[in-house]
Amino acid sequence: MPIATADAPRLDGIRCLIMGGGGFLGVHLANALARQGAVVRAFGRAPADPLELDGRVHWNSGRFEDPEATTEAVRGQEIVFHLLSSSVPGSPGQIPAFDLETNVLGTLRFLDICNAAAVRRIVFASSGGTVYGPADTYPISETAPTHPISAYGVGKLAIEKYLGLYHHLYGLEYIALRIANAYGPLQSILKRQGVVAAMLDHALAGKPLKIWGTGEVVRDFVHIDDVVSAFLWAATYGGPHRVMNVGSGTGLSINQVANDIEAITGTAKLSRNYHAGRTADVPINILDISLITRETPWRPRRTWLDGLHTTAQWMAAKRRAPLSDHARGRSPA
Known part of the structure; x- marks a missing residue:
């Protein structure tokens, strides 16, 4: 049994949606959720390798920019894992306006859909590698100053803040996991990260x-099994903290x-x-x-x-x- 599910919580019958379910993290997470008994729906343009996706996972093809497709995907879901991003940390020639429109504003529209559908919790894949920027002390804790130096990091941090706002205004539960440099099987060599x-x-x-x-x-390099395990625990976490680092330390x-x-x-x-x-x-x-x-x-x-x-x-x-x-x-x- 993969380490990701060896000592993770059971999620029997819980309806879970993964936005970005065809990517590196998404496929691993979808398979782990299925093994833990969840009813899993994965959303994206297409899985990178359909043969890697557990047969119990229900696949929904669609684009994040399509409100009808995302509304249909969210309907009836209890926990939503938001893994989607249209940019990567090291993108050359960063275009902040593009990142703002596609990632931040796109997520705000998506949060409205989740709120209207009475989603219970959102687990967001944030970036521990970029939201802090240059730090004064190490290791970097969640209370450290955040001074991202990439549009990617600024966007991730902005989404965290908006999740906090939606929790304050509407009671939408969320956990943001600030992930270090994930690696492992299924990671693509074609993207500008990894x-x-x-x-x-x-x-x-x-x-x-x-x-x-x-x-x-x-x-800080963290294996994908450990990242997935953190997401499984975040799905059931009942404590007061909304933002947590996930890395090797x-x-x-x-x-x-x-x-x-x-x-x-x-x-x-x-x-x-x-x-x-x-x-x-x-x-x-x-x-x-x-x-x-x-x-x-x-x-x-x-x-x-x-x-x-x-x-x-x-x-x-x-x-x-x-x-x-x-x-x-x-x-x-």
Whole structure:
């Protein structure tokens, strides 16, 4: 049984909707909810890989911008998981007005639909990697100042604030989970996020590793199983806190990630192409996860090297190129 559901709450018969159910997090979450007994509806344009979606999940095709489609999807749902976003943190040539229109205003219209449909709770996928911006102390707690330096981070923070407003005005329950850098099986290499997936793909193909900046920026990497587990606990959480960090609580430099990927895949030392740093990248991001571990039974269960190894195995299988005998079954020192 996946770690995500090994010690997670049962959700028998609870009607759950996942907005963005065809993406990396959405598919994992939909499958986990189905395993926990929920009645699951997933909404999106199309699942990235329909074969990965549990057969018990009801799929609704539609666009977030279509009020008729979203109204139909929300009807009768008790818990809504809002995972949709039209942008990613490192997008070049950010267009704040586009992010505002599609993500923030789009979510406001969606909240009106949820409120009218008497949805009981919204669990929102926020971004622990971007809402804080450059921090003064680490790890970063939920009470730290928020100074996002990307349109993506500003949008995520704005949605959190509007969720708070809707709770105040209408009693709409919500939990916002500020997620660190998630990685794991099913993550696409085609999108402009997911350094682990991108590096693993290059390593398995024997290509140079692409690194932004010096490679000394530090990130908090959390396995997708642990992210999903946090969402399951958030669905039933009854405490007073509305915003919680979800991460590993530790940091790794991108250069260290590259070193570990080389060791995990058993490849000879790969060349590394260093590119100018991106304006949206903060030097260090490590999340303080003491709040969620205090308020819920959730703990990050996947160690970095174990999670990296299973992700590499999945990617190698997808490429039909098994890991070398040198790398199979071992972890780097």
